[in-house]
Amino acid sequence: MDKNITISAFEQYINNFFTVLVDYSPRLISAILILFIGLYAVRLINRMVRRIMVKRDLDPTLSRFLADILLWAMRVLLFVTFISKLGVETSSFVAILGAAGLAVGLSLQGSLSNFAGGMLIILFKPFRVGHTIEAKGVVGTVCEIQIFVTKLINANNQTIFIPNGILSNDTIINYSLEGNRRADLTFSISYDTNIKTAKDIIMKVLQANTNVLKNPEPLVVVKSLSDSSIQLAVRPWAKLEDFWQMSSDVLEDCKEEFEKVGIVIQPYVREVSVVKN
Numbered sequence: 001m002d003k004n005i006t007i008s009a010f011e012q013y014i015n016n017f018f019t020v021l022v023d024y025s026p027r028l029i030s031a032i033l034i035l036f037i038g039l040y041a042v043r044l045i046n047r048m049v050r051r052i053m054v055k056r057d058l059d060p061t062l063s064r065f066l067a068d069i070l071l072w073a074m075r076v077l078l079f080v081t082f083i084s085k086l087g088v089e090t091s092s093f094v095a096i097l098g099a100a101g102l103a104v105g106l107s108l109q110g111s112l113s114n115f116a117g118g119m120l121i122i123l124f125k126p127f128r129v130g131h132t133i134e135a136k137g138v139v140g141t142v143c144e145i146q147i148f149v150t151k152l153i154n155a156n157n158q159t160i161f162i163p164n165g166i167l168s169n170d171t172i173i174n175y176s177l178e179g180n181r182r183a184d185l186t187f188s189i190s191y192d193t194n195i196k197t198a199k200d201i202i203m204k205v206l207q208a209n210t211n212v213l214k215n216p217e218p219l220v221v222v223k224s225l226s227d228s229s230i231q232l233a234v235r236p237w238a239k240l241e242d243f244w245q246m247s248s249d250v251l252e253d254c255k256e257e258f259e260k261v262g263i264v265i266q267p268y269v270r271e272v273s274v275v276k277n
Contacts, residue, residue: 027085027086027087028086030085031082031085031086034078034081034082034085035078035082038078038081038082039078042071042074042075042078045070045074046067046070046071046074049066049067049070050063050067053066053067065122065147113165114147114148114149114163114164114165115147115148115164115165116164116165116168117163117164117165117166117167117168117169118145118146118147118148118149118150118164118168119147120164120168121145121150121164121167121168122145126172126174127142127172127174127176127177128142128145129142129143129144129145130142130143130176131174131175131176131177132174132175132176132240133152133172133173133174133175133176134172134173134175135162135167135170135171135172135173136162136166136167136170138152138154138160138162139154139155139175140152140153140154140155140160141153141154146164147164148163148164149161149162149163149164150162150164150167175240176240179239179240180213180216180237180238180239180240181237181238181239181240181243182216182235182236182237183234183235183236183237183238183243183246183247183250184233184234184235185233185234185235185236185247185250185251186223186231186232186233186234187202187231187232187234187254187265188226188228188229188230188231188232188265188266188267189229189230189232189258189263189264189265189266190229190230190263190264190266191229191230192264193230193263193264195222195230195232197261197263198232198258198263199220199232201254201257201258201261201263202220202232202234202254203218203220204257205250205253205254205257206218206220206234206236206250208253209236209246209249209250209253211238211239211242211245211246211249212236212237212238212246212250213236213237213238213239216237218234218235218236218237219233219234219235220232220233220234220235221233221235228266229266230266234250234254236250
Protein backbone atom coordinates (compact mmCIF):
# COMPACT_ATOMS: atom_id res chain seq x y z
CA MET A 1 0.00 0.00 0.00
CA ASP A 2 2.75 2.42 0.95
CA LYS A 3 4.64 1.52 -2.21
CA ASN A 4 1.63 2.29 -4.41
CA ILE A 5 1.16 5.64 -2.64
CA THR A 6 4.81 6.52 -3.20
CA ILE A 7 4.63 5.66 -6.91
CA SER A 8 1.39 7.59 -7.27
CA ALA A 9 2.89 10.64 -5.57
CA PHE A 10 5.98 10.47 -7.75
CA GLU A 11 3.83 10.22 -10.89
CA GLN A 12 1.80 13.18 -9.69
CA TYR A 13 5.01 15.17 -9.13
CA ILE A 14 6.28 14.31 -12.59
CA ASN A 15 2.95 15.30 -14.16
CA ASN A 16 2.93 18.60 -12.28
CA PHE A 17 6.52 19.26 -13.29
CA PHE A 18 5.81 18.76 -16.98
CA THR A 19 2.61 20.78 -16.70
CA VAL A 20 4.51 23.71 -15.18
CA LEU A 21 7.32 23.28 -17.71
CA VAL A 22 4.89 23.38 -20.63
CA ASP A 23 3.09 26.39 -19.16
CA TYR A 24 6.36 28.19 -18.38
CA SER A 25 8.28 27.28 -21.55
CA PRO A 26 6.92 30.13 -23.70
CA ARG A 27 8.01 32.66 -21.07
CA LEU A 28 11.42 30.98 -20.71
CA ILE A 29 11.97 30.81 -24.46
CA SER A 30 10.96 34.45 -24.93
CA ALA A 31 13.26 35.53 -22.06
CA ILE A 32 16.21 33.65 -23.57
CA LEU A 33 15.47 35.17 -26.98
CA ILE A 34 15.33 38.64 -25.42
CA LEU A 35 18.66 37.98 -23.70
CA PHE A 36 20.55 36.85 -26.82
CA ILE A 37 18.98 39.43 -29.13
CA GLY A 38 19.56 42.12 -26.50
CA LEU A 39 23.25 41.24 -26.11
CA TYR A 40 23.72 41.45 -29.86
CA ALA A 41 21.84 44.76 -30.02
CA VAL A 42 23.89 46.18 -27.13
CA ARG A 43 27.17 45.38 -28.90
CA LEU A 44 25.85 46.79 -32.17
CA ILE A 45 24.67 50.04 -30.58
CA ASN A 46 27.92 50.43 -28.66
CA ARG A 47 29.97 50.07 -31.85
CA MET A 48 27.78 52.59 -33.66
CA VAL A 49 28.12 55.10 -30.81
CA ARG A 50 31.91 54.71 -30.75
CA ARG A 51 32.11 55.29 -34.52
CA ILE A 52 29.92 58.38 -34.28
CA MET A 53 32.10 59.86 -31.51
CA VAL A 54 35.25 59.15 -33.51
CA LYS A 55 33.75 60.88 -36.56
CA ARG A 56 32.76 63.86 -34.39
CA ASP A 57 36.40 64.06 -33.23
CA LEU A 58 35.54 63.86 -29.54
CA ASP A 59 38.27 63.52 -26.94
CA PRO A 60 39.44 59.84 -26.92
CA THR A 61 39.23 59.59 -23.11
CA LEU A 62 35.72 61.05 -23.06
CA SER A 63 34.61 58.84 -25.97
CA ARG A 64 35.88 55.68 -24.30
CA PHE A 65 34.31 56.62 -20.97
CA LEU A 66 30.89 57.52 -22.43
CA ALA A 67 30.86 54.34 -24.51
CA ASP A 68 31.62 52.21 -21.43
CA ILE A 69 28.92 53.95 -19.38
CA LEU A 70 26.38 53.42 -22.17
CA LEU A 71 27.41 49.75 -22.49
CA TRP A 72 26.91 48.96 -18.80
CA ALA A 73 23.66 50.96 -18.62
CA MET A 74 22.22 48.93 -21.51
CA ARG A 75 23.43 45.67 -19.93
CA VAL A 76 21.71 46.50 -16.62
CA LEU A 77 18.51 47.43 -18.47
CA LEU A 78 18.67 44.18 -20.44
CA PHE A 79 19.19 42.14 -17.25
CA VAL A 80 16.18 43.78 -15.57
CA THR A 81 14.07 43.08 -18.66
CA PHE A 82 15.27 39.46 -18.72
CA ILE A 83 14.40 38.67 -15.11
CA SER A 84 11.12 40.55 -15.43
CA LYS A 85 10.19 38.35 -18.40
CA LEU A 86 10.96 35.29 -16.27
CA GLY A 87 8.39 36.49 -13.75
CA VAL A 88 10.79 37.71 -11.07
CA GLU A 89 9.56 40.78 -9.18
CA THR A 90 11.85 43.64 -10.19
CA SER A 91 10.79 46.26 -7.64
CA SER A 92 12.73 44.60 -4.82
CA PHE A 93 15.70 44.10 -7.11
CA VAL A 94 15.74 47.80 -8.04
CA ALA A 95 15.49 48.73 -4.34
CA ILE A 96 18.46 46.50 -3.49
CA LEU A 97 20.43 47.95 -6.40
CA GLY A 98 19.68 51.49 -5.23
CA ALA A 99 20.71 50.71 -1.65
CA ALA A 100 23.93 49.12 -2.87
CA GLY A 101 24.64 52.15 -5.05
CA LEU A 102 24.13 54.49 -2.09
CA ALA A 103 26.46 52.44 0.10
CA VAL A 104 29.15 52.36 -2.56
CA GLY A 105 28.76 56.09 -3.15
CA LEU A 106 29.21 56.92 0.55
CA SER A 107 32.28 54.70 0.84
CA LEU A 108 33.90 56.14 -2.29
CA GLN A 109 33.33 59.86 -1.77
CA GLY A 110 36.96 60.72 -2.58
CA SER A 111 36.94 58.59 -5.72
CA LEU A 112 33.64 60.12 -6.83
CA SER A 113 35.15 63.58 -6.34
CA ASN A 114 38.07 62.56 -8.58
CA PHE A 115 35.60 61.10 -11.07
CA ALA A 116 33.63 64.36 -11.20
CA GLY A 117 36.89 66.31 -11.53
CA GLY A 118 37.96 64.10 -14.42
CA MET A 119 34.65 64.72 -16.19
CA LEU A 120 35.07 68.49 -15.76
CA ILE A 121 38.63 68.38 -17.12
CA ILE A 122 37.60 66.27 -20.11
CA LEU A 123 34.56 68.43 -20.90
CA PHE A 124 36.00 71.94 -20.38
CA LYS A 125 39.59 71.10 -21.48
CA PRO A 126 41.76 73.48 -19.39
CA PHE A 127 44.63 71.43 -20.80
CA ARG A 128 45.16 68.59 -23.27
CA VAL A 129 47.55 65.70 -23.68
CA GLY A 130 50.95 67.14 -24.63
CA HIS A 131 50.48 70.45 -22.80
CA THR A 132 52.97 71.55 -20.17
CA ILE A 133 51.20 72.63 -16.98
CA GLU A 134 51.99 73.63 -13.42
CA ALA A 135 49.65 72.47 -10.65
CA LYS A 136 50.01 71.57 -6.97
CA GLY A 137 53.61 72.78 -7.01
CA VAL A 138 54.78 70.50 -9.83
CA VAL A 139 55.50 71.18 -13.51
CA GLY A 140 55.18 68.50 -16.15
CA THR A 141 53.89 67.49 -19.55
CA VAL A 142 50.45 65.87 -19.61
CA CYS A 143 50.77 62.38 -21.08
CA GLU A 144 47.38 60.95 -20.12
CA ILE A 145 44.08 62.21 -18.71
CA GLN A 146 42.37 59.34 -16.92
CA ILE A 147 38.98 59.35 -15.24
CA PHE A 148 40.36 59.56 -11.69
CA VAL A 149 43.90 60.94 -12.12
CA THR A 150 45.98 62.98 -14.56
CA LYS A 151 49.42 61.62 -15.45
CA LEU A 152 52.35 64.05 -15.88
CA ILE A 153 55.98 63.54 -16.88
CA ASN A 154 58.37 66.15 -15.45
CA ALA A 155 61.76 67.29 -16.75
CA ASN A 156 63.51 64.55 -14.73
CA ASN A 157 61.42 61.90 -16.50
CA GLN A 158 59.50 61.19 -13.31
CA THR A 159 55.84 60.16 -13.52
CA ILE A 160 53.47 62.27 -11.42
CA PHE A 161 49.83 61.35 -10.74
CA ILE A 162 47.54 64.16 -9.59
CA PRO A 163 43.98 63.30 -8.46
CA ASN A 164 41.47 65.01 -10.72
CA GLY A 165 39.32 66.17 -7.80
CA ILE A 166 42.18 68.27 -6.45
CA LEU A 167 43.30 69.33 -9.92
CA SER A 168 39.88 70.60 -11.00
CA ASN A 169 39.53 72.75 -7.86
CA ASP A 170 43.01 74.25 -7.84
CA THR A 171 44.92 76.80 -9.90
CA ILE A 172 46.37 75.41 -13.14
CA ILE A 173 49.05 77.23 -15.12
CA ASN A 174 49.02 76.07 -18.74
CA TYR A 175 52.28 76.97 -20.44
CA SER A 176 51.26 75.47 -23.80
CA LEU A 177 47.91 77.10 -24.43
CA GLU A 178 49.14 80.34 -26.02
CA GLY A 179 51.94 78.88 -28.14
CA ASN A 180 54.71 81.31 -27.09
CA ARG A 181 56.25 81.92 -23.69
CA ARG A 182 58.09 84.86 -22.17
CA ALA A 183 61.14 84.49 -19.98
CA ASP A 184 61.58 86.79 -16.99
CA LEU A 185 65.33 87.06 -16.44
CA THR A 186 67.04 89.41 -14.00
CA PHE A 187 70.60 90.77 -14.02
CA SER A 188 71.97 92.56 -10.96
CA ILE A 189 74.79 94.94 -11.91
CA SER A 190 76.97 97.31 -9.94
CA TYR A 191 76.03 100.97 -9.44
CA ASP A 192 79.28 101.85 -11.22
CA THR A 193 77.84 100.44 -14.46
CA ASN A 194 76.36 102.67 -17.14
CA ILE A 195 72.75 101.48 -17.43
CA LYS A 196 72.39 102.36 -21.11
CA THR A 197 75.56 100.46 -21.99
CA ALA A 198 74.36 97.36 -20.13
CA LYS A 199 70.94 97.54 -21.79
CA ASP A 200 72.50 97.89 -25.24
CA ILE A 201 74.69 94.83 -24.65
CA ILE A 202 71.72 92.74 -23.52
CA MET A 203 69.59 93.87 -26.47
CA LYS A 204 72.44 93.01 -28.86
CA VAL A 205 72.58 89.49 -27.37
CA LEU A 206 68.81 89.12 -27.74
CA GLN A 207 68.84 90.22 -31.36
CA ALA A 208 71.63 87.76 -32.18
CA ASN A 209 69.81 84.80 -30.62
CA THR A 210 67.77 82.98 -33.29
CA ASN A 211 65.41 81.50 -30.71
CA VAL A 212 64.30 84.93 -29.47
CA LEU A 213 61.14 86.02 -31.30
CA LYS A 214 61.06 89.38 -33.06
CA ASN A 215 57.35 89.73 -32.39
CA PRO A 216 56.54 90.34 -29.57
CA GLU A 217 59.67 92.40 -29.17
CA PRO A 218 62.02 91.63 -26.28
CA LEU A 219 62.28 94.21 -23.51
CA VAL A 220 65.11 95.30 -21.25
CA VAL A 221 64.03 97.61 -18.42
CA VAL A 222 65.21 98.69 -14.99
CA LYS A 223 63.37 96.49 -12.52
CA SER A 224 64.52 98.07 -9.27
CA LEU A 225 67.32 99.93 -7.53
CA SER A 226 68.20 97.83 -4.52
CA ASP A 227 70.64 98.63 -1.75
CA SER A 228 73.46 96.69 -3.40
CA SER A 229 72.74 96.64 -7.15
CA ILE A 230 70.79 97.83 -10.17
CA GLN A 231 68.40 95.12 -11.29
CA LEU A 232 67.65 94.85 -15.00
CA ALA A 233 64.63 92.83 -16.11
CA VAL A 234 65.12 90.99 -19.42
CA ARG A 235 61.91 89.74 -21.08
CA PRO A 236 62.45 87.84 -24.34
CA TRP A 237 59.81 85.66 -26.04
CA ALA A 238 60.35 82.21 -27.55
CA LYS A 239 58.40 79.29 -28.90
CA LEU A 240 57.56 76.64 -26.34
CA GLU A 241 60.02 74.11 -27.70
CA ASP A 242 62.85 76.71 -27.67
CA PHE A 243 62.08 78.36 -24.33
CA TRP A 244 64.59 76.64 -22.03
CA GLN A 245 67.41 76.66 -24.55
CA MET A 246 66.80 80.36 -25.26
CA SER A 247 66.82 81.27 -21.56
CA SER A 248 70.07 79.40 -20.95
CA ASP A 249 71.77 80.91 -24.01
CA VAL A 250 70.75 84.48 -23.11
CA LEU A 251 72.13 84.16 -19.58
CA GLU A 252 75.41 82.67 -20.79
CA ASP A 253 75.93 85.11 -23.68
CA CYS A 254 75.11 88.17 -21.56
CA LYS A 255 77.65 87.16 -18.93
CA GLU A 256 80.35 86.71 -21.59
CA GLU A 257 79.59 90.10 -23.14
CA PHE A 258 79.59 91.78 -19.73
CA GLU A 259 83.02 90.34 -18.97
CA LYS A 260 84.42 91.69 -22.25
CA VAL A 261 83.63 95.30 -21.28
CA GLY A 262 84.27 94.90 -17.55
CA ILE A 263 80.67 94.98 -16.31
CA VAL A 264 80.42 93.20 -12.99
CA ILE A 265 77.36 91.12 -12.15
CA GLN A 266 76.64 92.03 -8.56
CA PRO A 267 76.19 89.03 -6.25
CA TYR A 268 73.16 88.85 -4.04
CA VAL A 269 73.95 90.24 -0.62
CA ARG A 270 71.92 89.13 2.36
CA GLU A 271 72.04 91.30 5.43
CA VAL A 272 72.30 89.40 8.67
CA SER A 273 71.89 91.07 12.02
CA VAL A 274 73.94 89.61 14.82
CA VAL A 275 72.82 90.24 18.35
CA LYS A 276 75.63 90.17 20.88
CA ASN A 277 74.81 89.35 24.44
